[in-house]
Amino acid sequence: MAEILVIGAGMVGVSTALALQERGHAVTLADRRAPGQETSHGNAGVIQAEAAEPYPMPRAPLDLLRHALGQRNDVTWSLSGIASMAPALWRYWRASAPDRHARVGAVYARLTSRATDDHAPLIAASGSENLVARQGIALVFRNAAKFDQECRNAAHLAGAYGVRSRVYSGSEWRREEPALQSDPAGAIHFPDSWSVSDPGALTLAYAALFEQRGGRIVIADAETLKRTASGWSIEGPEGVISGAAAVLCLGPWTGVALRRFGLRIPMVLKRGYHAHYDAPLTFRRPFLDTDNGVVLASMRAGLRMTTGAALVPPDTPANPAQLARGERGVSDLVTLGPRITGSEWFGTRPCLPGMLPMVGAVPGQSGLWVNFGHGHQGFTLGPTTAALLAEAMDGAGDALHAALAPAAQV
Numbered sequence: 001m002a003e004i005l006v007i008g009a010g011m012v013g014v015s016t017a018l019a020l021q022e023r024g025h026a027v028t029l030a031d032r033r034a035p036g037q038e039t040s041h042g043n044a045g046v047i048q049a050e051a052a053e054p055y056p057m058p059r060a061p062l063d064l065l066r067h068a069l070g071q072r073n074d075v076t077w078s079l080s081g082i083a084s085m086a087p088a089l090w091r092y093w094r095a096s097a098p099d100r101h102a103r104v105g106a107v108y109a110r111l112t113s114r115a116t117d118d119h120a121p122l123i124a125a126s127g128s129e130n131l132v133a134r135q136g137i138a139l140v141f142r143n144a145a146k147f148d149q150e151c152r153n154a155a156h157l158a159g160a161y162g163v164r165s166r167v168y169s170g171s172e173w174r175r176e177e178p179a180l181q182s183d184p185a186g187a188i189h190f191p192d193s194w195s196v197s198d199p200g201a202l203t204l205a206y207a208a209l210f211e212q213r214g215g216r217i218v219i220a221d222a223e224t225l226k227r228t229a230s231g232w233s234i235e236g237p238e239g240v241i242s243g244a245a246a247v248l249c250l251g252p253w254t255g256v257a258l259r260r261f262g263l264r265i266p267m268v269l270k271r272g273y274h275a276h277y278d279a280p281l282t283f284r285r286p287f288l289d290t291d292n293g294v295v296l297a298s299m300r301a302g303l304r305m306t307t308g309a310a311l312v313p314p315d316t317p318a319n320p321a322q323l324a325r326g327e328r329g330v331s332d333l334v335t336l337g338p339r340i341t342g343s344e345w346f347g348t349r350p351c352l353p354g355m356l357p358m359v360g361a362v363p364g365q366s367g368l369w370v371n372f373g374h375g376h377q378g379f380t381l382g383p384t385t386a387a388l389l390a391e392a393m394d395g396a397g398d399a400l401h402a403a404l405a406p407a408a409q410v
């Protein structure tokens with residue numbers, strides 16, 4: 001048993017603290033704010049069993065042209081964003097080549113296929129059943145050609161990874177989701193994904209479980225992390241806290257934090273926005289409006305619309321144009337109702353160019369570990385990569401641990 005510092009209390013850090021605690025370690029979880037207030041609060045709340053393959057960068061010339069011309073709402077960009085992330089985007093482009101993406105998918109699917117099983121005991125032990133629906137997620141289409149293309153992809157996911165799905169005509173889907181106000185061209189339903197009506201509350205409930213089981217949560221900034229004679233220390237209002245090992249789980253902030261320890265990890269920071277609407281009707285499960293690049297999910301605080309990715313530098317002021325365009329675009333299918341004042345939020349998906357999370361020991365820094373870079377699926381994968389990291393810290397190492405290790409990815 002060792003005293004371990006876990007730094008960063010989003011879904012990934014809280015899950016990591018729980019996994020290490022379960023293996024008998026004494027764990028202190030540190031964050032500069034309360035748990036679950038950042039990306040793990042603002043996401044679409046889907047535990048995505050269907051996400052067997054991570055999102056590649058579009059490579060088809062027509063797709064790229066449409067993005068370049070600003071015709072698509074799922075990805076927007078600024079010149080300064082592209083310039084600031086150029087090395088990461090170049091690596092992302094290369095990793096998105098079909099043969100390399102297929103190899104990444106083979107690893108990724110091993111993670112997402114167990115994600116609901118890894119969340120299940122935490123949901124039960126933290127008394128969070130009331131936050132979770134097991135109704136799947138849907139892709140909704142207006143455009144018949146795109147629908148056909150995604151039906152082929154769903155068949156590929158079923159064949160390659162066993163991801164279950166069912167294809168619906170527009171009228172059939174409207175019977176499934178009576179809150180829609182017109183028939184789409186069609187829908188694909190992935191029944192094995194789960195959704196959470198308040199993602200921040202689930203993260204907080206897991207953090208409370210960690211405390212109930214004897215864990216300690218403190219306020220401290222990762223910038224105070226230092227090597228000591230016996231391991232690592234961090235400092236906050238409660239003083240200096242020491243551990244034999246430290247794990248950085250800082251989501252989109254991890255790349256910057258690692259620079260102090262000599263590791264330069266280029267990240268693709270995909271900003272996303274959300275807002276809540278006082279909608280008159282609720283949906284049974286979240287769905288992606290594929291034409292407008294927004295996910296709609298009925299949540300405790302209202303109907304949450306989350307946007308796709310904006311490639312902008314991290315300090316760029318909020319520009320919720322994707323939300324406004326989403327509002328206009330969905331209006332033929334959905335009565336959103338008024339936007340709830342003050343509900344606007346933005347955060348950043350912590351994406352790595354190789355599309356796999358980085359889970360393992362930091363090369364050349366004895367006792368320093370990382371668990372970050374979960375991109376579009378960190379809420380899904382928190383408990384899964386937490387279990388893998390805890391195994392690795394206790395000395396386990398199979399092919400999956402090796403594929404996710406920083407040494408394999410830098």
Ligand SMILES: Cc1cc2nc3c(=O)[nH]c(=O)nc-3n(C[C@H](O)[C@H](O)[C@H](O)COP(=O)(O)OP(=O)(O)OC[C@H]3O[C@@H](n4cnc5c(N)ncnc54)[C@H](O)[C@@H]3O)c2cc1C
Pocket residue numbers: 007008009010011012013030031032033034035036037038039040041042043044045046047048220221222223249250251252253270271272273274306307347348349350372373374375376377378379380381
């Ligand atoms: C719009 C949008 C929709 C999404 N939808 C989904 C979805 O449906 N399903 C899904 O699986 N994923 C989704 N994601 C992705 C998911 O939200 C992220 O991958 C996940 O939340 C990352 O978790 P994390 O714990 O790594 O990071 P975070 O939740 O951001 O946690 C990082 C923590 O580090 C702390 N921190 C930062 N810097 C410091 C410092 N210097 N010192 C101390 N603490 C620090 C922060 O305060 C924070 O608590 C979505 C993301 C976005 C933006």
